[in-house]
Amino acid sequence: MTSDPRIGPIALPDSRARWVVERLLDGSGVTLNGDYPQDIRVLHPDFFSRILRHGTLGLGESYMDGWWECERIDQMASRMLLHGLGQHARTPSERLMYRLQAGFLNLQSRTRAYRVGEVHYDLGNDLFERMLDDTMCYSCAYWKDADDLAGAQRAKLELACQKLDLKPGMKVLDIGCGWGSFAEHAARHHGVSVTGITISREQADLARERCAGLPVDILLQDYRDLDGLYDRIVSIGMFEHVGHRNYGTYFETVKRLMPMDGLFLLHTIGANRSEITADPWIHRYIFPNGVLPSAMHIARASEDHLMMEDWQNFGLDYDRTLMAWLANVDTHWQEIAPRYNERTRRMFRYYLSVCAGAFRARHLQLWQVVFSRGRAARYDAPR
Structure with a gap:
C-alpha cells in the first residue's frame, strides 16, 4: 500500500497495466512519478487500466477526476505526440465508432x-x-x-x-x-x-x-x-x-x-x-x-x-x-x-x-x- 494526502491510502497499481503504459512511454521523455515537469504523478491504482481501456478519453477523464497530476501537461502532450503516441492513445473502437457515426449521420446537420x-x-x-x-x-x-x-x-x-x-x-x-x-x-x-x-x-x-x-x-x-x-x-x-x-x-x-x-x-x-x-x-x-x-x-x-x-x-x-x-x-x-x-x-x-x-x-x-x-x-x- 501507498498513500496520497488528498485521497488517503491506495493500493499499488496493477503491474501488468503499468508495464504496458511504461512501454508506451519509453523514449518519449515522459515518465511515471518522475521529477520533471512533464512527468505523470499517478494518484489512483486504476489509472493504468483506465487509459488502456479508454485511450485519450480515459486519460482526460481520469485527470478531471483527480487520478493523476502533471505540472506541465502541455509538455507531456507534445512529447507524447512527437513520440508517435497520438494514434496509440485512441482505442480502435473509439475510432471506429466515430467513423460509423460520421458516415451514417450528419453530425453537423x-x-x-x-x-x-x-x-x-x-x-x-x-x-x-x-x-x-x-x-x-x-x-x-x-x-x-x-x-x-x-x-x-x-x-x-x-x-x-x-x-x-x-x-x-x-x-x-x-x-x-x-x-x-x-x-x-x-x-x-x-x-x-x-x-x-x-x-x-x-x-x-x-x-x-x-x-x-x-x-x-x-x-x-x-x-x-x-x-x-x-x-x-x-x-x-x-x-x-x-x-x-x-x-x-x-x-x-x-x-x-x-x-x-x-x-x-x-x-x-x-x-x-x-x-x-x-x-x-x-x-x-x-x-x-x-x-x-x-x-x-x-x-x-x-x-x-x-x-x-x-x-x-x-x-x-x-x-x-x-x-x-x-x-x-x-x-x-x-x-x-x-x-x-x-x-x-x-x-x-x-x-x-x-x-x-x-x-x-x-x-x-x-x-x-x-x-x-x-x-x-x-x-x-x-x-
Whole structure:
C-alpha cells in the first residue's frame, strides 16, 4: 500500500497495466512519478487500466477526476505526440465508432448544429471573459510583432481585414462571429457594416452589447439559412464545426452570398491527415460533433465553387495563444469558482494544455485561406 494526502491510502497499481503504459512511454521523455515537469504523478491504482481501456478519453477523464497530476501537461502532450503516441492513445473502437457515426449521420446537420453552442460556448460568458482578453477573440492570435495576448489578437483581426481589402461602405458577413470580435474591429476601424451569425445565445447577447452603436447586426442563425449579397465574407474559428458531409454546402453557400469581385477569408484549425476522426475526449467535453479539415478536404470541397488566392499557416502561434489562455484561467479562476466546480476547472486546464502541446508538436495547424470567385484583379496577401 501507498498513500496520497488528498485521497488517503491506495493500493499499488496493477503491474501488468503499468508495464504496458511504461512501454508506451519509453523514449518519449515522459515518465511515471518522475521529477520533471512533464512527468505523470499517478494518484489512483486504476489509472493504468483506465487509459488502456479508454485511450485519450480515459486519460482526460481520469485527470478531471483527480487520478493523476502533471505540472506541465502541455509538455507531456507534445512529447507524447512527437513520440508517435497520438494514434496509440485512441482505442480502435473509439475510432471506429466515430467513423460509423460520421458516415451514417450528419453530425453537423441543422438540428445538431446548435449543440456545440449549448455545451461549450453557452457555458458562461464570465468564464470566457476571464480566459480570453479584452477583444474576446476565441481563436488563434497572430504573434509575429506582438508582445501580449490582446495585441496579438488585434494583429490577427487586422491581418484578416487587410487580406480582405476592406473599404468603407462595404457589406461584410462574419460566419461564426463569436462574441463579435471581428465585427467590432472591422466596423470601428474600417468603416464597414457587418452581419455576424452564431449558434450560441450567450455569444449573441454579448456580441450585441460589444457592438452597440456600430453598424453591426448579430443573428442567432445557421449559415445554411443565409440570404443576401456581401462584398466580403470572413469565417474565423467556425469551420471546425461544419463537418465533412457539409463542406460542399458550406463553400456553395459562400459563393452564393458573394459577388464576382468579392473575397472570402477562411481561418481554421487543420489536420495533417485526411481522416474523418475526432479526439473522443474533445468530442465529448469540448466541441461535440466537431471534426478538423485537412488541406485536401478544403481544396476538394472548394474547387467547384471558389478560387484559392492565398494560404498561410501560423499554427505555432496557437501554442502561445493557448498558453496565454491557460495563464488567464489560473490567474482568475477564484473570481468565478463559486459558479463552477473543480472538475470544470480541471477540464479547461487539460483542454488548453493538451491543445497547446498538439500545436507545438505540429500535430495540428492553423490556416488562413483567401478565396475569390475568380476575379480579374491581381491578389497579393499581406503578411
